[in-house]
Amino acid sequence: MSLTALAAAAAAEAHQPIYWVNLGLKNYLFRIGSFELRWYSLAYLAGIMLGYWHLSRMIKSPGAPLAQRHADDLFFYCTIGIILGGRLGYATFYTGGDTGIPSLWADPAALLSLWHGGMSFHGGLIGVLLAMAWVSWRGELDFLRVADYIAVCVPFGMLFGRLANFVNGELWGRVVTDPGLPWAMVFPDAGPLPRHPSQLYEAALEGLLMIVIMLGLFWKTRARFRPGLLVGVFTTGIACARFTVEFFREPDAQLQDFAARTGLSMGQWLTIPLILLGLALITRALAKPALATVRPIT
Incomplete structure (x- = not known):
């Protein structure tokens, strides 16, 4: 074989995509009979528990707007808000209408079948906001400052949830246009073409x-003394990140026609109001004087 042929063969081998099935990943930790402890469930649990632990640390620092009893209430109600809001948001935004999937609102049994998958980030966000509003109202707390503290903890859950999506081999990205992309991946049930691992x-x-x-803003700056700044940065950042990744993420099968007609995916349309809201919160927070340092609430 000539040197040219060897070089061509080596180049072709170097550009072979990664096959997800060869990674040896399973979507569950263990199985007992028909019961499976799935990584996706563990991701939700890990995100909530780590967020609760970190919130408990945050409220011990000067200027905390809530006490441990409020953190306990937030842990309980936000958990409910994430699960119910995420599921109802999926039923609202991603089923029914012209999606090609019957509306889950019309089938209560399917709506409650959480193990079949289908959760909406935006629905979960609404659920968390309602939970925070309830705890803030009942405890006579400043809602905006409570939101600042919760916003610092939410990315833990986002990290674990997206990693679980990857382990499940779901929500894969679009077909790559660069054949030399070293991390292009072929996912099961997504056809033979290499795709972006958009979950990562x-x-x-x-x-x-x-x-x-x-974490840097909270622990290294005085951002927590400007009500609305932390939640504004979080809202803007998470929305911009989602808007960007949607260019590499395959639209849900039932919403591909919608994306083709409108030029943007459903996820991108839903992030635009969040970006505007986040920028408004940042502007408002910076325009007002910072709060004075006070002792933690007990």
């Missing part, structure tokens, strides 16, 4: 990057 892009941007930004 989301884990990096919505999760890891936002963790670094939010």
Whole structure:
């Protein structure tokens, strides 16, 4: 074989995509009979527990707007808000209408079948907001400052959730246009063409990057003394990250026609109001004087 042929063969081998099935991943930790403990469930649990632990640390620092009893209430109600809001948001935004999937609202049994998948980030966000509003109202707390503290903890769950999506081999990205992309991947049930592992892009941007930004702002600056600044940065950052990743993420099968007609995916349309809201919160927070340092609430 000539040197040219060897070089061509080596180049072709170097550009072979990664096959997800060869990674040896399973969507569950263990199985007992028909019961499976799935990584996706563990991701939700890990995100909530780590967020609760970190919130408990945050409220011990000067200027905390809530006490441990409020953190306990938030842990309980936000968990309910994430699950119910995520599921109802999926039923609202991603089924029914012209999606080609019967509306889950018309089938209560299917709506409650959480193990079949189908959760909406935006629905979960609404659920968390309602939970925070309830705890803030009942405890006579400043809602905006409570939102600041919760916003710092949310990226933990985003990181674990997107990693679980990757382990499940779901929510894969679009077909790559660069045949030499070294991390292009062929996913099961997605055809033979290599795709972007957009779940990892989301884990990096919505999760890891936002963790670094939010922890840095809270622990290294006085951002927590400007009500609305932390939640504004989080809202803007998470929405911009989602908007960007959607260019690499395959639209849900039932919404591909919608994306083709409108030029943007459903996820991108839903992030635009969040970007505007986040920028408004940042502007408002910076325009007002910072709060004075006070002792933690007990």
